[in-house]
Each structure stands twice: as C-alpha cells, then as structure tokens.
Amino acid sequence: MPRHTTDVLVIGSGLAGCATALAAARCGMQVMVLTKGTIPEDSNTVWAQGGIIFRGKADSPERLAADIREAGAGLCDDRAVDLLAGEGPRLVEDILIKDVGVPFDRVLEGSEELDLTAEAAHSLPRIVHSADTTGRSIETSMLAALGREPNVTLRVGQTAIDLLTLSHHSSNPLDVYAEPTCVGAYVLDQATGKVDTIMAKETVLATGGLGRVFLHTTNPSGACGDGVAIAYRAGARCLNMQFVQFHPTTLYVGEERFLLSESGGGGGARLVDDRGREFMTDYHPDGSLAPRDVVARGIHQMMHETGAACAYLDISHKPAEWVKRRFPAIAARCREMGLDLASQPIPVVPAAHYACGGIVVDLWGRTSLRRLWAAGEVSCTGLHGANRLASTSLLECLVWGTRAGRQAAQNVTTKGDYYLPDIAPWQYETEPTDPALVAQDWLTIRHTMWNYVGLVRSRRRLDRAHQILRELHLEIGRFYARAALNDGLISLRNGIQTALAVLLAAMEARESRGCHYRVD
Numbered sequence: 001m002p003r004h005t006t007d008v009l010v011i012g013s014g015l016a017g018c019a020t021a022l023a024a025a026r027c028g029m030q031v032m033v034l035t036k037g038t039i040p041e042d043s044n045t046v047w048a049q050g051g052i053i054f055r056g057k058a059d060s061p062e063r064l065a066a067d068i069r070e071a072g073a074g075l076c077d078d079r080a081v082d083l084l085a086g087e088g089p090r091l092v093e094d095i096l097i098k099d100v101g102v103p104f105d106r107v108l109e110g111s112e113e114l115d116l117t118a119e120a121a122h123s124l125p126r127i128v129h130s131a132d133t134t135g136r137s138i139e140t141s142m143l144a145a146l147g148r149e150p151n152v153t154l155r156v157g158q159t160a161i162d163l164l165t166l167s168h169h170s171s172n173p174l175d176v177y178a179e180p181t182c183v184g185a186y187v188l189d190q191a192t193g194k195v196d197t198i199m200a201k202e203t204v205l206a207t208g209g210l211g212r213v214f215l216h217t218t219n220p221s222g223a224c225g226d227g228v229a230i231a232y233r234a235g236a237r238c239l240n241m242q243f244v245q246f247h248p249t250t251l252y253v254g255e256e257r258f259l260l261s262e263s264g265g266g267g268g269a270r271l272v273d274d275r276g277r278e279f280m281t282d283y284h285p286d287g288s289l290a291p292r293d294v295v296a297r298g299i300h301q302m303m304h305e306t307g308a309a310c311a312y313l314d315i316s317h318k319p320a321e322w323v324k325r326r327f328p329a330i331a332a333r334c335r336e337m338g339l340d341l342a343s344q345p346i347p348v349v350p351a352a353h354y355a356c357g358g359i360v361v362d363l364w365g366r367t368s369l370r371r372l373w374a375a376g377e378v379s380c381t382g383l384h385g386a387n388r389l390a391s392t393s394l395l396e397c398l399v400w401g402t403r404a405g406r407q408a409a410q411n412v413t414t415k416g417d418y419y420l421p422d423i424a425p426w427q428y429e430t431e432p433t434d435p436a437l438v439a440q441d442w443l444t445i446r447h448t449m450w451n452y453v454g455l456v457r458s459r460r461r462l463d464r465a466h467q468i469l470r471e472l473h474l475e476i477g478r479f480y481a482r483a484a485l486n487d488g489l490i491s492l493r494n495g496i497q498t499a500l501a502v503l504l505a506a507m508e509a510r511e512s513r514g515c516h517y518r519v520d
C-alpha cells in the first residue's frame with residue numbers, strides 16, 4: 001500500500017486550507033495539501049460573493065466585536081470574537097492585500113482607497129470585495145501564492161476517507177492506552193481507486209461546509225460535511241451543530257440555488273412580495289437588513305401565510321449601469337435564467353448556507369485529538385455563537401488557518417518526538433455500488449433535513465427525522481462495508497453521519513436561539 005510522509009497534511013484547498021498551508025510552508029514545513037475536487041478551486045470559498053471584513057471608517061475592534069456578538073445571540077466565545085476583531089483586519093492587510101495581492105475593488109480606478117460595503121447586521125461599511133466574485137479572487141491569489149512555495153505539494157482528486165489515530169490503527173497494544181492521537185489519513189486516489197496512507201506529524205481538517213445535506217443550498221456539490229463526519233468517527237468533539245444558517249435570498253429558478261448576496265441590501269435592494277410590498281418590516285424593525293435567520297424565516301413565514309412560492313429581490317430603482325458593474329456575476333446568472341436584475345424583481349427563496357458549528361477548536365485551531373487541527377467552516381471556534389454575522393467566515397478561515405499553520409509548524413520544530421506507527425493495510429471490498437441506491441439515499445437525506453430539520457423545527461418533525469435517518473445510517477453503513485470504494489460512496493457515508501449530527505444537536509437544543517428555531 002502506498003505510504004507517504006509529510007510534516008503537515010492539510011485536507012482541503014479552500015481559503016482555510018490555503019491559509020494554513022501558506023503559514024506552515026513559510027515556517028519551513030513540508031506541506032501536503034489534498035482536495036477531493038478535480039481542480040483546487042472547487043470549494044465554497046470560490047462562491048463567496050459579498051466580501052471579507054476589513055476595517056470601516058470610524059471602525060474599531062470593539063465595534064466589530066459588538067456586531068459579531070449581537071448576531072451570535074449570546075453564545076459567542078468572547079476570546080474568539082476579540083481575537084478575530086483584533087487580529088483579522090491586520091491579516092487581511094498583511095496577507096491578502098500586501099503579500100498575495102488580492103485585487104479588491106477601489107473607490108475609483110487607480111485609487112488606493114478600498115471600496116467598503118455593508119451587509120446584513122453590520123453597523124457600518126467595513127467589507128472589502130472584488131465586485132461580486134470576492135471568493136474567486138481570494139482563492140486564485142492564494143493558490144498562486146502556494147504555487148510559489150517549493151515545499152508545498154497540492155494533489156487534486158484525493159478524497160480523505162478517515163483519520164489514522166493511534167488507538168484505532170496501531171498494531172502496538174501499548175498505544176491503546178495512549179492519548180487519542182492523529183497520525184494522518186487514509187486517502188482515496190480517485191484516478192486509480194487505490195487508498196494511500198498519508199502519515200503526517202500534524203494533520204489539519206479544512207474541508208468546509210455541509211450545505212449539501214439539505215435540499216436547497218447555496219453550497220457546491222462537495223460540501224457534504226465530510227470533515228465533521230471524519231472527525232466524529234475519530235472521536236473529536238463537535239459542537240453547535242444545530243446552528244445552520246439559511247441564506248434568505250437564493251435564485252428561485254433552475255436546479256441550483258445561486259446566491260443573491262444581500263450586499264444588494266447594503267447597495268439598496270428591497271425584499272418584496274408578489275404585490276411589491278416590503279413585508280420584512282412586519283417581522284423585524286430592520287426590515288431586509290435584519291440578521292439573516294430572521295429574514296430567512298420572515299420569507300418562509302410570508303410564503304406560508306400568503307401561499308406564495310417565493311419572495312422577490314428588487315434593485316430596479318438603482319441605475320442599471322451601477323447594478324451591472326456592482327453585481328456582474330449575479331446579473332450574468334439572472335440573464336442566463338432569462339431575468340434582468342437591473343429592471344425587474346428577482347424570485348428568491350431561502351437555502352442552507354453556512355454551518356456555525358463544527359469540530360471544536362481552541363484559539364490556535366487545536367481539536368480535542370492530539371496532532372489534529374481544524375480551520376474554516378468545518379470548525380467551531382465559538383466565533384459565531386448561535387448565528388454568523390455576514391462576511392465573517394472568510395476572515396475566520398484566514399485567522400484560524402494562519403494560526404493553525406504556524407502553531408502546527410512550531411510543534412514540529414520544537415517537539416520532535418513523533419511516533420508514526422505501522423498501519424494495517426486497507427481492506428479492499430469489491431461489491432459494485434448501485435447508483436440508484438446512492439441517488440435515492442441522498443434524496444431521503446436532503447428532503448428529510450429540509451422539511452424536518454430546516455428553518456423551523458419541532459419535536460414531532462425532529463423525532464420523525466430521527467427515525468428515518470437512524471435507519472438509513474445503519475443501512476448505508478452495511479453497504480459501505482461491502483462496496484467497492486469511490487468518492488460518491490464516501491460522501492454519502494459522511495453525509496448521513498453529518499446529517500445525524502445536526503439532527504441530534506437540534507433535538508437536544510430545546511430553546512430557539514440564533515439560527516436554531518423551534519416552533520414548539
């Protein structure tokens with residue numbers, strides 16, 4: 001069985017993975033970055049539209065921290081909030097602007113002054129962006145920077161299956177008594193179908209979100225909650241899984257739910273019903289600029305009360321030229337769907353968007369397993385509490401990715417007592433996977449999560465979901481154990497595990513708070 005060894009193994013090549021890898025490489029580490037995507041850009045990061053938090057005029061760390069806490073509904077970890085508010089803007093400047101050179105928009109072409117925008121629940125404009133394709137600009141610049149680092153290897157088409165942990169995998173009986181420790185991962189090479197053993201002194205999970213376990217989501221196809229499921233199986237602590245943020249405004253046309261950033265709101269877009277009435281003021285004094293979960297439930301409620309199939313986002317009162325310049329990607333997607341963003345209201349529905357919970361980490365990205373780190377959306381730093389303030393997630397990736405990369409490197413440099421055990425060979429199974437079973441299982445997971453564990457939850461809905469998902473979990477486990485391995489099967493096994501983790505957390509959390517809403 002192929003066996004590779006590296007100092008730092010980073011699983012995931014979105015912003016969190018790139019930031020971790022860059023930081024570790026700059027500290028002299030050999031770094032291996034893996035992604036299951038067929039191209040390294042395949043990630044949530046690329047889809048980010050609105051921007052990343054920087055620094056507003058008359059802004060301060062205290063003011064940013066207050067906005068984050070307000071959105072987090074009393075469950076933010078103060079240390080995490082203060083860390084991001086104090087350190088984040090400086091890292092945007094040092095890494096994204098000065099070092100890797102992300103082309104953020106300026107107020108005027110050729111000017112130094114960055115164009116700042118506001119999004120939902122920000123008390124002032126402080127977000128920098130590259131038109132409405134900020135994530136793509138950041139990802140492209142970060143990957144280019146990684147490409148210039150000679151000690152970074154980036155491998156695409158590599159799906160992490162499970163972590164290697166001393167107590168689980170070692171043939172040395174004494175290790176059973178060792179503190180649970182991660183020593184790398186089993187990884188499927190999609191091209192060859194072979195499973196590689198990647199031994200690492202330090203391992204970082206940066207696998208992103210879980211939106212795909214819901215029927216409607218803004219997340220791309222890879223966001224099945226792999227990292228949470230992998231960590232869960234290895235025994236790492238996960239927290240706040242019930243807090244899944246639903247984005248209020250995604251395009252209600254076609255199969256995929258394309259996100260219509262509510263920086264349109266900061267830019268003046270209005271949320272209206274099919275009669276053109278601004279209904280959100282019925283539910284919150286801030287109307288369309290209320291926190292995301294409030295707006296998402298407001299739309300959901302309005303649809304229930306009036307029988308409407310969707311709401312509408314209307315920016316037609318703004319000059320057409322400005323709309324096209326400010327939202328080129330959104331305008332283009334609307335055009336593809338036969339809609340004109342600049343002149344007509346656009347149909348929208350809510351969709352699962354962001355996981356506020358995940359693998360518990362400390363201020364350095366350390367998990368509860370020795371030598372395992374997590375950064376980005378897969379982690380739970382405590383920053384978001386019960387709900388995320390818009391545009392804080394890219395900054396969280398940058399801050400915790402950088403810190404985890406540096407600290408993991410410091411461990412390698414200073415500790416030096418790494419024991420990498422013999423690993424039992426991978427047992428290949430041969431039964432072919434029936435694609436009809438996989439497709440139907442995904443439908444069951446997604447519909448169950450959307451209808452029973454979605455925007456509005458109740459005990460009866462959650463109990464019903466528990467019955468369905470528990471049975472399905474056992475069934476998928478049975479056929480996974482006999483089937484020939486492929487990327488789709490790995491995702492399904494992870495998807496059901498992560499869906500259950502969200503469900504169980506939602507069952508335990510009996511009070512409505514932030515983006516977890518119990519109607520009972």
Ligand SMILES: Cc1cc2nc3c(=O)[nH]c(=O)nc-3n(C[C@H](O)[C@H](O)[C@H](O)COP(=O)(O)OP(=O)(O)OC[C@H]3O[C@@H](n4cnc5c(N)ncnc54)[C@H](O)[C@@H]3O)c2cc1C
Nearest residue numbers: 012013014016036044045048050051160208376377391394
């Ligand atoms: C449409 C949209 C718009 C958004 N807009 C904003 C915004 O304006 N501002 C903001 O701050 N945030 C925004 N977000 C949220 C933000 O983009 C994400 O939270 C952030 O990019 C997550 O980055 P990440 O590095 O943690 O994960 P990702 O960028 O999702 O990267 C995950 C990586 O892990 C890999 N991976 C997953 N599983 C495996 C596996 N088993 N084996 C190997 N590799 C694996 C994936 O292929 C990918 O490379 C938006 C999200 C979406 C979907």
